[in-house]
Amino acid sequence: MRLPPKEFAARDGRRFVVRSARANEAGALFDHYLLIRAREPDVNVEEADEWMASADSVRRLIEGLDRAANGFLLVADAGGIVGALSIEGGRFRKVRHVGEVGVSVARGWRRQGVGRRLMETAIDAARTSKELSRLSLRVFSSNAPAIALYESLGFVVEGRRPGHLRIRGRDEDLILMGLPLR
Template sequence: MKPIIRKAQPQDAVKIIKLINEIISEPDSNLEMSPGEFLHSLDQEQKILEDFSNSENSIFLIAEVEGEIIGSIICHGSSRKASRHSVEISMSVASNWRGKHIGTELMQAAIEWARNTNIIKRMDLIVFERNSTAIQLYEKFGFEKEGLLRKSIYRDGKYLNAYLMALLI
């Protein structure tokens, strides 16, 4: 079944919190949080989603199948004039939906949004060095490695390297 890619709304907050908590609880999760660290209350998450929907240079997209949120991509832009043209990206896909092109569809939608804003000129992200599948996806879309962040994350009892990758629009 093909997912619907759409903007997240405040009423999606419960399902988004559930998705993120499931992903960070996975062994060898590739998110920069450990279990128990995603502490947004329902009200906080709803406010965040409302702020995203009112922003010119930020967007929170979700992938949804039959009412279930199976993935998300966040493009967070700065409110500062000097850096409002740049967004930081964070993407997550539920484990049982990985390998089914959900990440591809989310990234495609995010890049299309960025190109249509006439504001965004740079998209960047941090990806664990061990996450070769994600790195290949980002490179497929034209992202380039700009640097290696050594021992940048402590996760699962070890220090992990990560790449800073960027796409210029």
């Protein structure tokens, strides 16, 4: 799915646009993802040196989600990518109605409402999709900012995998959250 662009003001007055990612910015989007993984190794399962993506695989992801009826990839653009959100619907018939959410905001743009605008835009768009009827996501139990954002938008905890994550010798829980769309 491709969504029309929408402009917003950040809390400090800076402007940004939430819009569908373009295939020709796969390199910039790859850099955004890589920076999140390098600077924050403890919010994603794969660490930077384990992440097998490339600018080319990000381009294929953008093109695939453009064509999908149950997914899309948004960026927050402020003259450069400052945030990204993907909803990837299940590939198989029994799970095509479930969209898995991933969101990230560049450090210099946090606490400015970018994550919330990305999530709100995505939830509204998911509600218009004929295929999606629920969103789901996985989040580390120590990721308080992300959990607070998701709960404020109506996501509820649906499960917890105790000790699913082992982070430099320390065990941590993985939390499963979901949001029914209708």
